[in-house]
C-alpha cells in the first residue's frame with residue numbers, strides 16, 4: 001500500500017495525475033511574477049525534469065508542489081489532493097541538494113530510521129482516524145535492498161563521515177525512496193558531484209525509480225541529465241517564470257549504455273539546448289526590471 005492509497009477517497013479525484021493549472025506567484029517586493037500561468041500535467045509514475053535559466057522559478061515550483069510555498073492563484077493537485085493533504089499523508093518526499101545525514105547513525109540506520117518513525121506515526125494516525133491497518137508495505141523494499149540498489153550494500157555499517165560526497169548522496173536517495181513516497185521531488189541532487197559520479201548516480205536513480213514506480217519531478221541544470229533520466233523535459237523561461245516548452249524523450253527504457261550511445265539521444269539533447277536558448281532569449285533580462 002502506498003501513501004496515496006491511504007488518502008481518503010474524496011480527495012483522490014484524479015488518482016493518475018499531478019495537475020498544475022494557471023499557477024502564479026509573486027514574491028513580496030519582486031517586480032515580476034516568479035511563476036506565471038504555469039500549466040503542467042504529470043502522469044503518475046513518470047519521470048519529469050525541470051530545466052531553465054537560473055532564477056526562472058524551478059525550485060519555487062518544486063516547493064509549491066511540496067506544499068512548502070504558497071501560490072497566489074491557480075490550481076495545484078497531487079492525484080486530486082492538495083499539496084498539504086498529500087504531504088500530511090507522507091505521499092510527497094523531497095531530496096535537497098545536500099544529503100543532510102545524521103552523523104551519529106550508520107548508513108543502514110540513516111536509511112531505515114525515517115521510515116520506521118513514519119510508520120509509527122501512521123499507526124497512531126490509523127488508530128486515531130480509523131483509516132485501516134499498517135501502511136506502506138506494498139513496495140516492500142527493505143534497507144538492505146535499497147542499499148544494494150544504490151551500490152552501497154557493503155557500507156551498511158559505515159558512518160557518513162567515512163563516505164565520499166557521492167556515497168552520502170546515494171544514502172540520502174535510498175532514504176527518500178525508503179519512505180515510499182508516491183511523488184519524489186529532487187532539487188539538483190547531484191549538483192555537488194563530479195561528472196563521473198553523476199553518471200553513476202543517474203543509473204542508481206533509474207534503478208530505484210523503476211523498482212519503486214515513484215513519480216519523480218527533478219530539477220537540474222544539466223541537459224544530459226534531464227534527457228538521460230526523463231520521460232519529459234520541461235523547459236522554463238525566466239522573468240517571468242513560464243513553461244517555454246515540454247519535450248518528450250522518446251527513448252527506450254531501460255536507458256542502458258546502448259541507448260545512451262544512440263544518436264537519437266543527442267538529437268533530443270540538441271532540441272533541449274535550442275529550446276533553452278529560445279527560453280533565454282524570450283525572458284526579460286535582470287537589467288530590464290525595476291523593483292516594485
Ligand SMILES: Nc1ncnc2c1ncn2[C@@H]1O[C@H](COP(=O)(O)OP(=O)(O)OP(=O)(O)O)[C@@H](O)[C@H]1O
Nearest residue numbers: 027028030034052053054055056057058059060061
Ligand atoms: N523566498 C524568496 N523570497 C523572495 N524571492 C525569492 C525567494 N525564493 C526565490 N526567490 C527569487 O525567485 C526567483 C526564482 O528563484 P528559484 O530559486 O525558484 O529559481 P531557480 O530556477 O530554482 O534558480 P536556480 O537555477 O538558480 O536554482 C529568483 O529571482 C529568486 O531570487
